[in-house]
Amino acid sequence: MTARHSRRGGGRAGRRESRASAVIERDPFLTRALAPVELVSEEGLALLEGNAETILEEVGVEIRDYPSALDRFAAAGAQVDGTRVRFPRGMCREIVGRAPAVYTQHARNPANSVQIGGTATVFAPNYGSPFVHDLDSGRRYATLADFENFVKLAYLHPYLHHSGGTVCEPVDVPVSKRHLDMVYAHLRWSDKGLMGSVTAGERAADSVELVRIAFGGDLADEAGNQRTVLTSLINASSPLVWDATMLASAEVYAAANQATIITPFILAGAMAPSTSAGVVAQTLAEALAGITFVQLVRPGAPVVLGSFASSMSMQTGAPTFGTPEPALVLYTMAALARRLGVPFRSGGSLTSSKLPDAQAAYESAATLLPTVMAGTNFVLHGAGWLEGGLAIGYEKFVLDADQLGMMATFAQGLDLSENGQALDAIRENTPGQHYLGTAHTLANFETAFYRSEAADNSSYEQWVEDGSLDAAQRANRVWKQRLADYEPPAIDDAIDAELCEYVARRKTELPDTFA
């Protein structure tokens, strides 16, 4: 289940293979052989589910500036009081039962279509950062050129299964228009799955139109069902508020049978209580309300239960990452999503560090390992995140993506095949003799261990001779080489022309706004 590198062929195709071998013959998503780790007992999980029902029943959720949602909830049996919606116990859970446990997100290149849910884990890059960081220029505002670079880097990496969405904010493009450039960049410079815009209902509609064009004008499959080709991020305004922007976007996507990730975004202590079990109950309540809305728009629309929970510095109010408490929340929310029967999104490579340093790595690993062990299905922020999400780092992206590859190997579990057991090799070896030249070692040495693209394992002396570079400095070379070697995936010229035409037309129709 590691990336398999093809033999080199001749000519242009051969050169492309040898230069960008990462995109060839790979698993489109990670299939975990390991069962998810359960940290909380059945009784504990049932208690937390009961608390979420209590919150939905007694406190309810506030619906801001979106009266049609109030009408939908009321019609389905909720108690609506002004903009407050309270739900009878069990109502949301029953309606959420209409959502599929697993769905396929189709990619422009069918080889890159991913399963979302079940034993599948899909790694997607960073999302939402207004800044970028690299060792050469430091921290600066992100541009569309940066955005395209990260789309290309994700396209080239075998363990990034998805192109993501707002990998960074192209702040050189008006807010009102940048969704067009972003969706186009994903469709043109990658052929992996993508996310649509959620900053306004009409931008969600533009996203759907663009992917429809990219898929040949029709998302319907042979049986006439709308294929799901977008999985987009819908955040709650915690605590217990859903706003018009997010609801409008979710509505557009659900109506088109496109997937949404319904995510309470919680800085514990600020947007929820400071204790983890409280964060969990509130997260579940918010998610249940949001997913219920989606299922009322279109029963059976694909939906993911998302959880983003960070701890905070109680001295300064700053969010903190890689701490133990969010990991506990993550394991618990993953278990609750499984009980609910919907795919689960959380985790990533999170950190509050401003640099790709030791802090960044410890914190990212302390988020990513629980993410995988918990059986998370969709992992946003898999690579690149810095500074609490305010920045995406080029070097951080390379370093994180390498860790994603390690997770893919780890999740295969222990190989207990005869070759894995190696009993004959041990039988035939003499005590005290090394195994380097044995037939078993020679037969396995190419695939025996995950090969890191970021680590330096050489001797101290060799490392000094190579320039005494730290991990970030080596990663700096890697991303530059990757971008230099990048070649875009094929696209039908007519489709590309139609995409460009749509983008150009909408840009003339839309005003320039930067908020």
Place this chain on the structure above:
Amino acid sequence: MTARHSRRGGGRAGRRESRASAVIERDPFLTRALAPVELVSEEGLALLEGNAETILEEVGVEIRDYPSALDRFAAAGAQVDGTRVRFPRGMCREIVGRAPAVYTQHARNPANSVQIGGTATVFAPNYGSPFVHDLDSGRRYATLADFENFVKLAYLHPYLHHSGGTVCEPVDVPVSKRHLDMVYAHLRWSDKGLMGSVTAGERAADSVELVRIAFGGDLADEAGNQRTVLTSLINASSPLVWDATMLASAEVYAAANQATIITPFILAGAMAPSTSAGVVAQTLAEALAGITFVQLVRPGAPVVLGSFASSMSMQTGAPTFGTPEPALVLYTMAALARRLGVPFRSGGSLTSSKLPDAQAAYESAATLLPTVMAGTNFVLHGAGWLEGGLAIGYEKFVLDADQLGMMATFAQGLDLSENGQALDAIRENTPGQHYLGTAHTLANFETAFYRSEAADNSSYEQWVEDGSLDAAQRANRVWKQRLADYEPPAIDDAIDAELCEYVARRKTELPDTFA
């Protein structure tokens, strides 16, 4: 279960408390509320146990230069052929059954005595490095002054439960004498548990004599039983060899009812097959033979099953760390130790990086998290390890130790108490209102989240104002401040004089050798 900081008192004691509050009122070891994660099925584990028995029966182990061990094995029913010992199936497992599942290692300060086995996890520092690294001087040979510094840093840290052994090699002291200085340093500059010398039987005997003096001349408790006050590291010469140095040391310790960690030290692909299940079977076979030896010396002597397994670069032969394969071995060996009924040692904060950079942190975290999740009982190399163990880093020590604290919090699991659930806080809060000023938050804010001593969570602007330091640069300040603030634990003057006298006498008796 986090370190509790006492209120300040007046006078000298008060100053000491405020300066070195880390050593006050702490849990002497980590008690895991979380069940160990099981990655391999019962059938899989039984298969691997069968393979270990096959190795012991068919290949056996080689005993080098230690005829009395051959006699012991033969007398117990093993088949001895020259220096090769083969064991009938089940023989070792039966004899190992005499070892305790849990034991107490008594510390000079009873408040620092630790439980080894069961739900306890004990973190000990780095072991065995000939080099030290810090940001100011780079990499250089370690000295006794460095050794003493690390003993002090471990003493001061609430989540290092143990003083360790050869935290670094004091290469400025002759090999023949350095064990005396090392054991004395642990006993004088710390009052936590320690490890004895294993580089010769007589050095092990010196270690036992020194701790006997430190404990008032007698290790017997009130019932007349010899208390265990040392847990020392006995490594196999893998594959399948036990040598005279290690066996002699193990024999001295077992005879005095002192604990040993019987550890196959495996670079997979070189000292064992390159496949993880093969590494596991061989590790178990070697450990069974070693533990059997200890139990034949003294039935019931405390003993730990150790596993140190790294992957390797199949291009260069260099050991690699933080990769997925050793983590799989770790989880599997932990489960096998539980089935065997003995405490388990593995893991730590391992890396092949030469610097406390992102590589070091990713690799250390990818070892430490599995270590804790697997339910490891004794964690050597918990803090400081760099460069495949060739160096211990001052900054790395600070950064790793911070992660140990996070593990201690994580291992407590989700708090499902009424306060943890925070249901009333959610009930009383209005949707959309933050929780920062609520009674529940105010009641919990001091203990709500693990407070990292190494992370910078401030804003980018604040971080720039603070000097734009990376994690290693901040850690550089931390260890210097700690050492500046250090005050030694109390010791009886007469005992200290007797220890010094013993060390001085032995130094005159022993030759100066550097090999």
